Amino acid sequence: MRLVGAKIPRVEDRRILTGRGHYIDDVQLPFMLHSSFLRSPLAHGRINSIDVTEARRAPGVVAVYTGEDMKALAGPIKPVIPTGPAPEYFPLVTDKVLFVGDLVAMVVAESRAQAEDACELIEVDYDPLPAVVDYETALDPSVPPIFSDLESNVLVTRHLEGGDVDAAFKEADRVIEVELSQHRVADVPMETRGVVADYDDDSGQLTVHSATQSPQGVRIQLASTLDHPINKLVVLTQDVGGSFGLKINIFREDFCVCVASKQIGRPVKWIEDRNEHMIASGHAREEKILAQVAVSDAGDVLGLKAELTLDQGSYPGLPFGAAIFPSLIDVLLPGPYKVKGYSCDSKVITTNKCVYVAYRGPWAIETWARERLLDIVAHELGLDPAEIRRRNYLEGAEGDQLITGRSVSGITSRETLDRALALIDYEEVRSQQQVARNEGRCVGVGFATFLEAAPGPPEMRLGGGMFAGEQATVKLEADGRVTIITAQSPHGQGHETTLAQVVADEMGVSMDQVQVVYGDTRLTPFSIVGTGGSRAATWATGAVLVNARKVKEKVLAIAGAQLEVSPEDLEISEGIITPKGVPSKAISLAQIARQATLGPASLPPGTDANLESNERFLGEGITGSGWSGGTHACVVEVDLGTGAVKIVRYVVIEDCGRVINPGVVAGQIRGGVAQGIGQVFYERAAYDKEGNFLAGTFMDYLLPTAAEIPTIEIEYVESDPEGEIGFRGVGEGGIIVAPAALTNAIEDALLPFGAKITEMYLPPAKVLELAGIIEE
Amino acid sequence: MTMDMELTVNGSAYQVSADPRRTLADFLREDLRLTGTHLGCEHGVCGACTVMVDGSAVRSCLMLAVQADGCDVMTIEGLERDGQLHPLQESLRDCHSFQCGFCTPGFVMTALAMIEEGSAPASEEELRENLAGNLCRCTGYQSIVEGVIEAVRRTTDQSASAQGAVEKRVS
Ligand code: FES
Ligand code: FES
Numbered sequence: 001m002r003l004v005g006a007k008i009p010r011v012e013d014r015r016i017l018t019g020r021g022h023y024i025d026d027v028q029l030p031f032m033l034h035s036s037f038l039r040s041p042l043a044h045g046r047i048n049s050i051d052v053t054e055a056r057r058a059p060g061v062v063a064v065y066t067g068e069d070m071k072a073l074a075g076p077i078k079p080v081i082p083t084g085p086a087p088e089y090f091p092l093v094t095d096k097v098l099f100v101g102d103l104v105a106m107v108v109a110e111s112r113a114q115a116e117d118a119c120e121l122i123e124v125d126y127d128p129l130p131a132v133v134d135y136e137t138a139l140d141p142s143v144p145p146i147f148s149d150l151e152s153n154v155l156v157t158r159h160l161e162g163g164d165v166d167a168a169f170k171e172a173d174r175v176i177e178v179e180l181s182q183h184r185v186a187d188v189p190m191e192t193r194g195v196v197a198d199y200d201d202d203s204g205q206l207t208v209h210s211a212t213q214s215p216q217g218v219r220i221q222l223a224s225t226l227d228h229p230i231n232k233l234v235v236l237t238q239d240v241g242g243s244f245g246l247k248i249n250i251f252r253e254d255f256c257v258c259v260a261s262k263q264i265g266r267p268v269k270w271i272e273d274r275n276e277h278m279i280a281s282g283h284a285r286e287e288k289i290l291a292q293v294a295v296s297d298a299g300d301v302l303g304l305k306a307e308l309t310l311d312q313g314s315y316p317g318l319p320f321g322a323a324i325f326p327s328l329i330d331v332l333l334p335g336p337y338k339v340k341g342y343s344c345d346s347k348v349i350t351t352n353k354c355v356y357v358a359y360r361g362p363w364a365i366e367t368w369a370r371e372r373l374l375d376i377v378a379h380e381l382g383l384d385p386a387e388i389r390r391r392n393y394l395e396g397a398e399g400d401q402l403i404t405g406r407s408v409s410g411i412t413s414r415e416t417l418d419r420a421l422a423l424i425d426y427e428e429v430r431s432q433q434q435v436a437r438n439e440g441r442c443v444g445v446g447f448a449t450f451l452e453a454a455p456g457p458p459e460m461r462l463g464g465g466m467f468a469g470e471q472a473t474v475k476l477e478a479d480g481r482v483t484i485i486t487a488q489s490p491h492g493q494g495h496e497t498t499l500a501q502v503v504a505d506e507m508g509v510s511m512d513q514v515q516v517v518y519g520d521t522r523l524t525p526f527s528i529v530g531t532g533g534s535r536a537a538t539w540a541t542g543a544v545l546v547n548a549r550k551v552k553e554k555v556l557a558i559a560g561a562q563l564e565v566s567p568e569d570l571e572i573s574e575g576i577i578t579p580k581g582v583p584s585k586a587i588s589l590a591q592i593a594r595q596a597t598l599g600p601a602s603l604p605p606g607t608d609a610n611l612e613s614n615e616r617f618l619g620e621g622i623t624g625s626g627w628s629g630g631t632h633a634c635v636v637e638v639d640l641g642t643g644a645v646k647i648v649r650y651v652v653i654e655d656c657g658r659v660i661n662p663g664v665v666a667g668q669i670r671g672g673v674a675q676g677i678g679q680v681f682y683e684r685a686a687y688d689k690e691g692n693f694l695a696g697t698f699m700d701y702l703l704p705t706a707a708e709i710p711t712i713e714i715e716y717v718e719s720d721p722e723g724e725i726g727f728r729g730v731g732e733g734g735i736i737v738a739p740a741a742l743t744n745a746i747e748d749a750l751l752p753f754g755a756k757i758t759e760m761y762l763p764p765a766k767v768l769e770l771a772g773i774i775e776e
Numbered sequence: 777m778t779m780d781m782e783l784t785v786n787g788s789a790y791q792v793s794a795d796p797r798r799t800l801a802d803f804l805r806e807d808l809r810l811t812g813t814h815l816g817c818e819h820g821v822c823g824a825c826t827v828m829v830d831g832s833a834v835r836s837c838l839m840l841a842v843q844a845d846g847c848d849v850m851t852i853e854g855l856e857r858d859g860q861l862h863p864l865q866e867s868l869r870d871c872h873s874f875q876c877g878f879c880t881p882g883f884v885m886t887a888l889a890m891i892e893e894g895s896a897p898a899s900e901e902e903l904r905e906n907l908a909g910n911l912c913r914c915t916g917y918q919s920i921v922e923g924v925i926e927a928v929r930r931t932t933d934q935s936a937s938a939q940g941a942v943e944k945r946v947s
Contacts, residue, residue, distance in 0.1 A: 013869040016877030017861065017884065019812015019852035026811040190816045190824060190878040190913050241814070241878025242913050274817040492875030492914045663872030663919075670916030671875065698821035698911070705908040706917040 003501040003511060007663040011496040011511075021239040024194035024211035029267040032196070033062055035257060036115035036270075038105040038122050039280060040097035043131035043352040043691025044146065047095060047104070047124060054121040055107055060114030063264055064122070065106045065256065067094040073259045077252070080221050081320040081528065084156035084348070087147035089315060091225075091255040097126070098146055098314035099352050100693045101280030103252055108260045108268055131352040131691035135288065135309055138349040146314065146350050155312065156323045158346040160330040162403035168303030168341030172294035176377055180369045181288035182739070182760040184311070184685040185678075186281070187359045188703060189491075191241020192272040193281055195254050197261035205232045206258060211240045213248040214530030215489055219521045221250040221319045226258055237519035240491035244675070245358030246282050247491065248532045250318040278696045282357030283685045286311040289333075289369045294341075299383045301374070301392045304339050306330075308346040308365070313353035319528060322356040323348045328363035328453075331404045335370045336413040336451055336629070337392040339403045352691045358532070360672060361452070361732035364739075368760060371448035371740035375747060376756065385744065386426065389417055389449060396625065407457040410625030412719050413449050416653040420447055420633040423651045423715060429635055437752065442640055442771075443648075444749025447633035448740030454534035454656075454729025457626040461619045469618045470535065471525035472543035474503060474551050476611035478597035480575055480590025482507055482548075485517045485614075487527035488540045493731070494664045495536055499544050501660060506548040508572025509589065525614070534628070534729025537660065542725045543617035550613035558592050561604030623657075623723025628733055630654040630717070632673070632741040638749045640771055643764030645681065645746060647710040655717040657728040665730050670712045672734020678704045679735075680742045680762050746770075781845035785810070786854030794841040800834075801825045803841035804851060812852040812881050816911065823882040823910030827851045833889035852881040855888065864888055864927040873923035875914035882910045887924045896928045 015021050052064045067090060075090040092103045105122050109115035132138050132146055138153040145153050169175065196209040206228055210218045215235040223230035240247060253270055261268040272281065287310045294303035308329055312322035326346035334342050361367075378388040394400045396411035429445045436443040455461050461468055473485035484503055488495050500514040507514075517523055529535065553567070556577070560567035565579045578586045593611060595602060600609035635648040652669055659665050682702040686694040695701035720726040739760055746767065747757045755770040768774045778793035785808060794803055801818075804810045804827065816824035818837045825837040828850040855862040861869070864887060874880045890896070890906055897903040903921060912920060 007872070009869050010872060012877065013872075013874065014861070016874060016880050017852075017865040017868055018856045019810070019881055021812070021877050021880075023811075023814070023878065025805075025815070028809075188913055190822060190876070190911060191814070192816075239877060241816075242876040244913070274819065274822075492877070494875070667872055667875055667915055667919055670918050671914045672916075674916035675913070697819055698817050699819075703911050703913065705911060706904040706921060707908040709917050711918060712916060 003505050004660055005658070006661070008497060008501055008511065008661055010494045011500065012494060016239070023191055023239045023241050024196065024209060025271050027196045027209045027269070029196065029198055032267040032269055033108050033110060033264065034112040034115050034269050035106055035108045035260060036112065036119050037103050037253060038119045039276070040093070040100060040102040040104055042097055042126055042128055043100050043133065044129040045097050045126040046129060047093065047097065048127055049125045050105065051123040052105060055118040058114065058118040058121055060110040061107060061118045062110065063108040063260060064118070065092060065260065067092040067104065070256060070259060073263065074226050074255050077225050077255070077318065079316060079318050079320055080224055083316070083321045083323040085150055086316060087150050091252045091259070099354050100691060101276070101354060106256045106260065108264065112271070133351055133353065133687055133689060133691045135311060135349065138311070138351050146352055153350045155348045155350055158326050158330065159343070160404065161343045162334070162405060163339065163341040165303050165305060165341035165343045169294045172302050173297040175292050175294050176380055177292045178373060178376055178758060179288060179290045180372055180758050182285050182365055182368060184283050184286035185359070185683045186278065186283045186685045186701070187244040187246035187357065188701070189242030189244060189246060192274060192277040193247065193251060193253070194271040195257050196267060196269045197258040198267040199261040199265060201265050203232065204229070205234060206262065207234045207236065208258060209236050210254070211247055212237055212530070213243050213489055213491060213532050214527060215519055215521050215524065216487065216526045217248065217319050217528045217530060218250050218254070222254065222258060225255055235521045237489050243491045244360045245284070245362060245532065248529055249282060249357050274698065275696045278701055279693050280354055282317070283313060283354045284357055284359030284362065285364065286356065287365045289365060291369060291373055293373055293377055295377055295381065297381065299381055299388050299391050301337055301339055301377065303341040304334055306333055306344040308344060310346070310348045311351050311353070312348050312356040313351055315355050317355055317357050325362050329366045331406065332363055332451065332453070333366040333370055334403045335366070336394045336408055336411055336449065338394055342403045353687055360675060361736035364736040367448065367450045367736040368740045372743060372757065375744045379751065385447070386417065386421060390414065406460055408625060408627060410719060411451065411627050411629055412655045412717050413629060413631070415717055416629065416631040416655055417447065417449055419715060419717065420631040420651055420653045423653070423713070424633045424635065424649060442638040442749045443635065444638070444745040444747070445633070445635050446741050446743070446745025446748050447631055448737050448744055449631045450629055450733055450737035452534065452628040452729065452733040452736065454628050454732070455538040455619070455622065455626055458619065461626065469616050470527060470539035470543040471614060471616045472540065472547055473612060473614040474544055474547035476551055476555060476589065476593045478593055480588060480593045482509060482514045483517060484514060484544050485523050486540055486544065487525045487530060488536050489519050489530035491531065493531060493536060493668070494661065495531070495540065498660045498664055499540060502541050503544050503548045506545055507552055509575045513575065534731035537656065537727040537729040538622060538725065539617065541660065541727050542619070542622060545725060546617050546621065547613040547615055550615065551611055554608045554611055555589065555592055558596065558603055558607045559587050561607060562587060621724045623726045624720035624728065628656040628728040628730055630733060632737050634741050634745050636742070636745040636749055638746065638767060638771070640773060643767040645767060647677070650710050651713045653715050653717060654730065654733065655719050656730040657720050657726040658718060658723065659716060660727055666714055668730045669714055669734040672732065673712050673738045674704055674709045675735045676738025677709060677742065680739050680760060684761055779842050781842055783844050783847050783849055785849045786851060796840065796842050798841045799837055800827070800839040800841045800844055801836035804836060810851050810853050814878055814881055816878065821911070823886065824879050826882040826885040826910065828885055828889050831889065831892060833886045852884050855884065863930045864891060867927035867930055868923035871919050871923035871926055873915070873919045879910060879912040883907065883912065883920055886910055887927065891928060891931055896932065900925070
């Protein structure tokens with residue numbers, strides 16, 4: 001049976017549907033203690049004194065740690081992947097708090113309630129300092145840097161150019177300048193953060209149960225910051241209740257919990273509550289781009305100059321900080337369009353806000369800004385937004401490159417736009433829009449095109465340094481079953497299913513013969529990101545596929561010698577090896593596996609009894625453009641009475657190469673689109689001018705529900721359907737493009753009012769402002 | 777101080793004493809080790825902690841354990857019988873309804889209460905409203921809505937055996 005391409009039910013679902021999933025809060029160890037953190041109520045302030053006497057005496061309390069206590073035991077914290085100047089800081093604050101929610105002290109107690117109660121008994125005396133909350137203050141050279149050991153609040157700058165930008169601007173009929181900004185939001189997995197550390201004094205082994213995307217990333221960062229021998233550090237990960245980039249990070253709380261377990265000699269658990277999560281886990285996306293677009297009156301986009309500012313909040317993320325993201329944004333910003341000259345200047349600034357973390361498509365502003373700009377330009381020139389795209393698309397021809405020098409040969413942007421507009425019935429929608437306008441209703445249609453470098457073209461894969469390549473193990477076990485060991489650490493992506501589908505097909509066995517092992521650093525290969533960056537479809541699949549092939553070769557060599565048939569003339573189906581066309585002569589995988597395990601000396605000479613392969617996959621055999629991509633289109637109706645926007649229709653045309661499991665792929669796309677809808681209409685990680693956080697609960701930070709998310713129609717353009725490793729990632733495309741399609745549609749609806757959307761967040765009041773119905 | 781209480785959970789009778797401040801969620805998860813019920817917010821919004829108490833869906837983070845004295849409680853662990861998934865579970869699996877699974881117990885128990893009350897919604901829109909008290913961050917909801925519609929169909933359409941329907945979908 002051909003499993004790849006089929007909507008196979010997920011292996012994971014039986015356990016999650018029966019309540020037998022095993023999430024971090026389900027970890028229960030003998031003699032386990034619980035912990036709680038005292039967090040800063042101030043955005044910025046100096047600690048004068050801290051008194052933990054009462055807390056130490058409180059019932060059930062085993063230990064209390066202040067910043068100074070912790071500093072003596074761990075740190076300073078240095079990202080294992082440096083991305084720019086790193087301030088010196090420690091797991092708990094030693095002198096200054098840098099955001100509301102910053103870590104001031106830790107209590108370890110027999111129960112969580114006791115730890116929380118004792119936190120309230122800690123007395124801290126602060127001297128408040130003025131908070132740096134917005135771009136302007138951070139960029140003001142007279143404002144002292146929030147990290148006193150850094151020179152300014154500008155952490156890194158970066159410049160990138162492509163083509164001849166001056167020539168492009170000289171050639172232009174006009175230059176259109178716009179500043180576009182997207183607001184701070186948060187990843188908000190339904191499971192909050194948590195960790196359990198379990199130190200064994202005899203062996204010196206520290207076992208860390210971590211709800212992470214990357215057990216090996218956690219391991220290497222913990223070992224480095226705690227100065228703990230890495231060969232005595234084990235990270236275990238089971239089910240993780242969502243992440244979206246957040247849990248790729250190693251958190252300061254993780255260090256504290258490990259230190260406490262090592263000090264006390266008992267397991268210590270920390271489970272974050274939702275309020276802490278909203279305030280202090282991580283936020284994302286706060287960026288703005290000041291853009292100048294040079295165009296001809298006919299609608300040719302000639303040049304683009306951009307200035308990007310990214311507000312990373314206070315501490316840098318671990319194992320890499322937000323300073324890494326401008327290098328993705330600036331490369332991708334010009335997108336699949338024939339720009340002649342381009343420049344981008346980026347700045348990453350620090351402010352007194354929560355840590356900026358990766359959130360699904362952390363480079364996403366490039367898609368929103370570019371696709372927004374194209375519509376703004378189209379409206380200025382009096383062109384249809386479809387026309388301006390069609391005029392400027394790179395065709396994906398041999399030798400086509402982004403202006404930033406990345407190959408895009410084989411991309412299908414135009415095809416996906418054409419299909420999206422056909423599916424949504426563009427002309428009909430336009431004529432209905434007119435009818436609606438005549439009736440005083442406000443209907444709009446919008447679309448946007450994206451590229452997702454998953455894995456990207458060869459020069460991005462191989463130049464990708466730490467992100468290039470992936471190792472996996474495939475092993476034929478003694479009974480003929482297959483074990484896959486992957487560096488991925490799934491948290492909803494269904495890798496136990498998809499990797500098994502691919503290997504089962506390759507090895508000629510049924511799905512239930514294949515077991516996927518992950519989340520145990522004693523077994524799993526190194527990967528700094530684990531499951532992240534939409535790597536699994538190409539990298540993890542490629543890694544298991546090439547290793548399955550190696551194992552199969554070894555097996556067929558043995559079978560061939562035994563059956564006296566050339567290995568090329570053998571095939572495996574349902575675990576039985578037969579010469580093609582001679583089904584009567586057969587030997588089972590199980591027979592060979594058993595013989596190789598228990599009687600290796602009896603194997604034919606020149607064959608290998610080690611039926612295991614763990615080579616590193618470096619991308620050989622990846623076919624197609626390397627890009628996922630597509631176009632989303634939607635129709636909206638704006639209620640001019642309330643400012644509410646109804647999404648009447650939403651269609652996705654996706655090209656992610658060959659689809660492994662349509663159920664999984666559609667889920668990734670729809671989940672991403674829903675988060676994009678949330679980001680535009682509902683979600684905002686808001687701070688006030690003093691740096692107080694305003695969205696600490698689900699009553700203030702609104703997530704969309706089933707009633708707000710429409711049906712999302714999906715069609716695939718499967719470019720390269722027969723390619724050898726033609727599977728491409730699909731985790732991030734949905735969220736990076738949805739805000740562009742939506743805001744374009746809303747602006748289109750509000751064009752009669754002269755609306756121009758430059759901020760992504762569009763709650764009802766903002767929509768009414770754009771329509772000129774209420775004042776700003 | 778603790779209070780004595782009696783209750784039935786997933787068909788088993790318990791005589792226990794519980795701290796009067798203990799939530800039903802903590803009682804189920806920690807005292808009975810029924811960790812299938814999840815806590816996503818502990819303030820009554822996300823619905824992940826939903827269980828059935830005397831046939832109605834309730835948020836176990838907002839209910840005290842002692843309030844369940846004398847009640848019949850069902851959690852996600854109680855649906856499977858003798859290794860056989862409930863048709864709702866089968867439908868959700870066949871429709872790829874979930875991803876990370878953290879919201880799953882809440883949706884399953886909300887949908888189960890709805891199906892068992894026989895109050896199948898008249899339209900998809902109404903179903904979406906009924907499910908709007910549960911948050912899912914992974915799926916965009918469509919797969920969950922499809923799964924519940926499929927479950928309603930399978931549990932009301934006697935002629936199609938659940939097994940037959942499963943085979944049809946998978947093939
Ligand atoms: S945990 Fe009970 S509603 Fe969220
Ligand atoms: S499946 Fe992850 S929150 Fe719903």
